[in-house]
Amino acid sequence: MVLKVFFPSCCSSADSGILIGRWISEQNSAVILAVVHFPFIPVQVKQYLGEVQRVTKVSVSVLGSWSNSKQEKEESLSEFLEDLGTIFCHEPWIQISKEGDSKFWSCSTLQKHSKNPQEEEIILVYYDQRKVMLSHLHPPLDTAGQRAEDASKLSAIFDTVARSQVLFMTDRYDEGPVKLTHWQSDGVEASIIVELLKQASVPACMLLTLLLSLVSGICRSRVLKLWPLSFLWSKLSTCEQLGHRLQHLQVISSNKKAQNHNQLMRKANIFVSLLIDVALGILLMSWLYRKNRIGHLADTLIPVADHVAEELQDLLQWLMGAPAGLKMNRALDQVLGRFFLYHIHLWISYIHLLSPFIEMILWYVGLSACLGLTVALCILSDIIALLTFHIYCFYVYGARLYCLKIYGLSSLWRLFRGKKWNVLRQRVDSCSYDLDQLFIGTLLFTILLFLLPTTALYYLVFTLLRLLVVIVQGLIHLLVDLIDSLPLYSLILRLCRSYRLAAGVKFRVLEQQDGKPLRLLMQINPLSYGAVVQTYRLPTYSCYPRDSWASLCKKLFLGELIYPWKHKGDKQN
Template sequence: MVLKVFFPTCCSSAESGLLVGRWIPEQNSAVVLAVVHFPFVPGQVKQYLAEVQRATGVEISVLGSWTNSKAAKEEKGLERFLEDLGTIFSHDPWIQLGKEQGSKFWSCSATRRHPSGDERDEIILVYYDQRKAMLSRLHPPCAPEAGEAAAAPDRKAENASKLATMFATVSQSQLLFAKDRYDEGPVKLTHWQSEGVEASIIVELVKQASGPACVLLTFLLSLVSRVCLSRALTFWPLSFVWSKLSTCQQLKHRLQHLQVVSSTRKAPDQAQLMRKANIFVSLLLDMTLGILLMSWLYQKNRIGHLANALIPMADLVAEQLQDLLQWLMGVPAGLKMNRALDQVLGRFFLYHIHLWISYIHLMSPFIEMILWYVGLSACLGLTVALSILSDIIALLTFHIYCFYVYGARLYCMKIYGLASLWRLFRGKKWNVLRQRVDSCSYDLDQLFIGTLLFTILLFLLPTTALYYLVFTLLRLLVVIVQGLLHLLVDLVNSLPFYSVLLRLCRPYRLASGVKFRVLEQEAGKPLRLLMQINPLSYGSVVQTYRLPTYSCYPKDSWGSLCKKLFVGELIYPWKHKGEKQD
């Protein structure tokens, strides 16, 4: 029978004593956690291990004895004494490990009280880094590729469960690792923190101060949430405006993040703890970038320069739109348009541009002051500043949106009108109750009026379609700019920066599995393996720990989007996930 012994490399230089750890019978393996060295009293060791077992829930016991060759020379009969300890602690099997002086190979044996036959246990000694196993989190294996065998997933899952048991044993034994050989007490231990428990005065002070700070922040956030949910802000005009502004959505999203970070509840599992850390680092990075942006804006009077350049830029855009409309009102690209409809649409849109320019010039004395206060919002984070920029672009291009809505509605009415009249020619009609096309008989007057309307709509369609095409392209240009801003905001909101930094600086913390390297072998000696942790790939880290975020754009397929553009249906970029599209 093969017996696996997981031995921590930090205990290879420990003094002679007892091997303390957990026996996993279903895997026929032993996980050594620490070495209890002399002097000790067996009764006190049993009492201490029972206390640790009650506190951690891990079945910790004495697995065997450990002999260091240097200590064996100093004290005669030590090896014999360690063998006799097997009768006191009575663990089956009793594992005996010994480090020989001047040799890289160890003596390793296992004694069973009730051996089954003449077959001896074949021991595999697996060295592992206890600190890395303690701090790492083992992730489940990825889905197999298409060419792998059908039994591969079950085999991978079985191996992963065995490794998870070993990693869980080490990680759940924190109370055992809190005591080292320099602590006062009857039991002296050697493990990965034997040189002293890692601590920092600054870290401890931060922990002490974080409690009251989190309570105060939670109270302030609850007040803000109550104000936001008050009845005064839930009436139709205000609720409609808040739901369409990207800034309000981003502030709501960050408010939820602050509530998660400031919560005094302990994270129930490692996944929630990583999510909390990712949110905290995302908030910290967001506010840092926002403060840097704010400091750059207020240097060298950049706010004033931006305000002075905004009015000429608006005039230039208006002039270009006027030239475009004058081109459309003539003979665009040599196309013959309906002159009466062309003149009506052109003058209608020119009047809107005139209103928009008058509005901009009316607001020009206050633009610098508005930009100055808007720049202060960057201290809330770069994402808030980008959301405000997106809303400003939406307000400044509101006339383009109006042009697009007018053109799309007019074009859509003509498309659906032509489709309905085309069914009339074929003796069909749309049944509203049954949502299907049924046969129908029409009289001569209906056919005459239908033919007349179909001819009028057909000959007016090119003029309407040209205006719709031009303003749709302008609208798509604005939507693309806003989409890039929202993609950047979603990137900052959702990227797990803490997990990526953890993968970069301490890759063993996020483990996707382990690999075993065979050390030097010698006949008659147990097989020695070195267990090394395989870090999770960066793509898997991002996919596993990616934070949920809101989306301002509908996830339509390309076919659905092209269909909407062809028939003239409006594309609202502020639709959120879960909302029904018209």
């Protein structure tokens, strides 16, 4: 059998002593965690290990002895280290020694209590204890096959080191009965700034929790559930984004400790995303209020709206004539054209009525950028929706009229074939019609068929205009979703400290000689950037169309209304 000994590289220069760690019998592996060097009392070592095992829930024990012959040259030392195996009683008893100035190491095992001792091939694996303890091993995306089995074996090693953090909190300056050598032997790694931030975060989180509870109480009040306010809250993307950020603030300010690594990373990603979002919003706000850019924007908004209205009027005049040489129904063409022209006239009057207040409105709207860039983008999307409301009305009118004619023609076509739609059973059944019904159906079918090209042309034009507006709003929503869902903290962690997000390990041969143990160096393979985004991506409030492209094309052909950027929980009429 092959015995694998995972030895921390920080202990290679430790004084002679005993090896403490965890024995994993399923893998025939030993994970060395620290070296207890002389002098020590075996009873005190056992008591200390029992206390560590009680706290960490890891079966820590004495696994063998460590001899640094460069520092210890007594001949009786090796015999004394062998005798320790009878005191601590571990099978097999691992003996690791460093041979003076030689680069080769010796590693052997003793099995005093075994009746049939077998020679084992030993592989000595070096690992960076600090990196392994701070890293989190991610399971492979493909959970089937040999990779999943190897990942489960590695996770036992990573989990052993991570759960033994209490063991690494003692350094050589502590006045205790046991002197240990591990990655924090020279002093516990800490930061004064981090500790001060931890102390300051407690009252800050309490204050933030109080404010959020007040805001949540106001949001849950019955006043906001009245029809106009509830309708606006569900339709405006700004309100949805504010509610989404409110949930993020509640997660950050929660007093509950993260139960696992994923919850901790989610909190950190939300905090960094919120911080960067607010920073970008403040930069945008500072840019808007410099050099009177708000005033320039307000001055250009009215001419742009007038230009759009003039272009729509020219388009309607073109449709009321002979567009592309097509012969339309003159009466219906004039009725529809004048109807839409009247709406444009109302829209221009509405815009000019608001023109004295637009600069003031934009000035106050610009202040909302301090809540974050995503809030400012959502406000921009809502402003576009309000400024193009007349185009949306044209699309709805054209779609409803076109849909009415399509369904009327399909119903009358079933009449010619002696069929009808059974509403109760939701199917087409046979039906017999008399002569009067067939005559009236023929007249209606002829009228609808000859009026269909005129209606279809108006529907096509306004649908294209509506899709243009939807594409612009869709790009804005994609940018908002990108900022909301991008795990920025995980990406920064992957860039600066890639070992913290481990996808696996790789081994490099350090020493290989006949009669000597194979010495390997275990290095951490970081998680790829794509896997980081896929693993830690934050959920967003908006969702993409649930319909396929075929279903969307079918709805466009039948004239059904399409809401490409609906929110979760909304119902489509």
